[in-house]
Amino acid sequence: MADEQTAPATPPEFPKPLVRLVVSGLTWAPEMILCADADAEAAATAAGFEAVTVPPLPIVEFPKWRYHRDGRRFVVPNQEASEKLGEGFEDLPQDPEPKEGEAVPAEPPAA
Numbered sequence: 887m888a889d890e891q892t893a894p895a896t897p898p899e900f901p902k903p904l905v906r907l908v909v910s911g912l913t914w915a916p917e918m919i920l921c922a923d924a925d926a927e928a929a930a931t932a933a934g935f936e937a938v939t940v941p942p943l944p945i946v947e948f949p950k951w952r953y954h955r956d957g958r959r960f961v962v963p964n965q966e967a968s969e970k971l972g973e974g975f976e977d978l979p980q981d982p983e984p985k986e987g988e989a990v991p992a993e994p995p996a997a
Contacts, residue, residue: 904935
């Protein structure tokens with residue numbers, strides 16, 4: 887498993903979500919529209935809509951699941967607990983090891 891992280895995908899410019907706050911009774915309520923092109927964006931901006939920048943979510947490594955080929959799985963809170971599990975644990979589930987005397991299928995069963 888690679889340790890490098892891939893960059894998040896860049897969304898297309900359009901459709902672009904724009905929002906504005908409007909008075910609704912005694913409180914404020916958000917109103918949202920999707921602009922299909924630059925002309926629609928200019929009209930919406932003139933009507934008081936704004937683009938909102940949403941920061942990317944942070945990548946959190948722990949807690950995470952750790953899987954062993956024999957079927958055991960644990961949630962570990964940190965790197966230290968992950969290391970205490972010992973060898974054989976992976977970040978992704980593995981195919982189980984065949985039991986002694988059990989035939990190993992060459993291909994997965996047809997659906």
